[in-house]
Amino acid sequence: MTTVIRELGDEQRELVLNMGPHHPSTHGVLRFVLHTDGEVMRKAVPEIGYLHRGLEKIAESTTYPGYVPYTDRVNYLEAMFANEAFSKAIESLSDIEVPERAQYLRAIAGELNRIASHNITIGCITMDLGAITPFVHLLRERETINDLIEALCGQRVTHHYVRIGGVAYDADDNWLKQVEKFLNHFEAIIEELDNLIVYNEILVKRMADVAVITADDAVGFGLVGPNLRASGVDWDLRRDMPYGIYPKLDFDVPIGAGEKGTVGDCFDRFVVRVRELKQSCRIIRQCINNIPDGDIIGNVSRKIKPPKGEVYSCVEGARGELGVYVVSDGTEKPYRVKWRSGSFSAMSIIEHISEGLMIADLVAVIATLDVIAPETDR
Amino acid sequence: MTSEALIDYVKGLLGDKTKWADPEAGDNFLTVASEDWKNICQTLATDKKCSLTYLRNFTGTDYPEDDEIELTAHTFSYSEKHGLIIKTRISREAAVCDTLSKIWPAAIWYEREIFDLLGVSFNNHPDLRRILMPEDWVGHPLRKDYKQQETYRGIPTTRPA
Known part of the structure; x- marks a missing residue:
């Protein structure tokens, strides 16, 4: 056109x-x-649709364990969560117990993945609004996380670490020490971030009071995660519908407060993500201190045939609720798989809120809604 | 409400218009007739005690042996912390249903996706067109009898053997 x-x-x-x-x-x-x-x-x-890879169609011709690597590709920034959502669905259909150590490892790997993903998002927001430097700083931190995850499972982006019934590899004490060392370093960076960019006047002016999303609109259009919380809805799956090891952990859920303008504006969506970094660090520290010894994968047979039935399983990913709906017909292959992603709903609200915005503001809206094209298109 | 309490309450609210599955594994769900689809969804979304204001997921599944397409809506209430799965079945040939986009705006895009991938039309939908596949694509990929076209605008869709 x-x-x-x-x-x-x-x-x-x-x-x-x-x-x-x-x-x-x-x-x-x-x-x-x-x-x-x-x-x-x-x-x-x-x-949308430029990056449609037919992940739901592929599932019809793949076995359950064989589909887990495909879930890495749902969103290249949060592969851990997609692995976990799908594995959790099959575990609940087939009644597979996940050992406690594996649940701790899932939480550690997941929160590291969340920090890495938020680093990209926060960096991209500032970069899209004209400040390149924070992006470079944050990308450097993400590199360290990629190194850590590579040491854990051999992959930097498409991890395939969370498997049906547990996780693929155990972490040794040295690795956990490395993670702790990274957290000591990164918590100082979060403080630096506040001083360097968060309250920068130009950035605040570009985002405060821009593209306000009310709580009703956010719920109606199905926004999830940081976007929903920025609109003042106090909801986090990790706290409110806990799964895995999260009920045993202590953390806060930052919500939008209209710090520089109105609740639900671009600045709130930005700052909620910055605040979540610290909470993820808290969660990882608790996990490292309490992780028990034991198995890392439950009793899972090579061929998985869940009983007839269907399940919707979701986890709190970096972009909020990442859900997967699986229908089993009792065979080795899923009858239907459907991904419900945060980016898809975030994209669907843009037409509704765009009226009267400046073209330059649209850039702030796309960046702060944290829309990732592969996740909308699947 | 707990899920049992919610099921009892919805049974009381809707009476004999509902059919409950009791599957051996996985989630329990409620099936309604396609004529009642929109009204029942409206009731459940606006009823004070249900207040299922969040359409969590909405999708379709093809069942060629029954000659039907099943539509599945996962709904949830943030205030009451409960969720309900509502289903309806429509025939594969006609494949028409009422839109839910007036009740949950999120359905605008979910219905476009179902239209695109399963070929279901929605009455009174504000913007019903393909969303993931190209506009001139032939067929609906998530139908079980779907055969991929051999070429798209002169480009082969499969690799040579």
Whole structure:
């Protein structure tokens, strides 16, 4: 589609502009059709599907354990959570017990993954709004996490670490010490982040009071995770519908408070993520202090045939509720798999909130909603 | 409410319009007739004690042996901390259903996805068009009898053997 001027009658006209599919601020291949009047948008319509890989169709021809590596590809920034959501679904269908040590390891690996993912998000938000330096700092920290996870399971991005019934590899004491060393270093970086960028006046002005999402809209459009909490809805699956080891852990859930403007604006979505970094560090420390010895994987046969039935399983990923709906017909292969991702719902609200925004503000909206194109398209 | 209490309450609220599954494994769910689909969803979303205001997930599954497509809505209430799975079945040939987008705006995109991948149309949907596949793609991939087209705009869709 090319840029066109549309006549609306009564001497009214609008300019229809294309943003993407290749655009530095769209975080992957996705396209927006902007209906503009000068610098102001009448609406922005997201067009997705450029990264559709048919992950749900592939599931129909793959065995259950064979599908776990595919879940890594749902979202390249939070592979741990997709592994965990799918494994959890099969565990609850087939009544598989997960050993306690494996649950601790899942929590440690998951929270490390959350920090890595939030680092990218926070860095991208600042970069999209014109500040490159914080992105470079945060990417450096993410490298250390990638190194740690590589030492744990041999993979830096597509981990395939969480398996049905437990985890793939055990962590030794030296690795846990390395993680602790990283946390000592990273907690200082979080403080530095506050001083370096969070309250930077230009950044605050670009985000405060921009694209406010009310709590009703957030719930109605199905926003989840940090986006939902930024709108003032106090909900975290790890605390409110606990799974794994989370009931034994002590942590706070940061919610949007309208610190620099209105509850649910871009700044709240940004700052909620910054605050979550610290809580993830708290969780990892508790896990390292309390991790018991024992098995890392339960009694799982090579061929898994869950009984007939269906299950919806979800975990609190870096982008909120990452859910998977699995229908089993009693054979080795899933009858139906459906992914419910935070980015998909976040993308669906953009058309609704875009009216009256400036084009430059759309960049802030996409960045703070933390939309990841592979996760919307699957 | 606990899930048992919610099931009892919904049974009282909807009477004989509901059919409950009692599966050996996995989640329990409620099936309603497709004519009642929209009204029952509306009731459950707005009823004070249910207040299922969050459409967590909405999808379809193809069952060619029954000649039906099953629509599954996972709903949830943040205030009451309970959830309910509501289902309906429609015929594969006609494959039409009422839209839920007036009740839960999240359904706008979920229904576009079901339309795209399973070929189900939704009455009164504000923007019903393909979402993941290209506009000129042939067929609906998640139907069990789907055969992928050999070429798309002259490009082969499979690798040469």
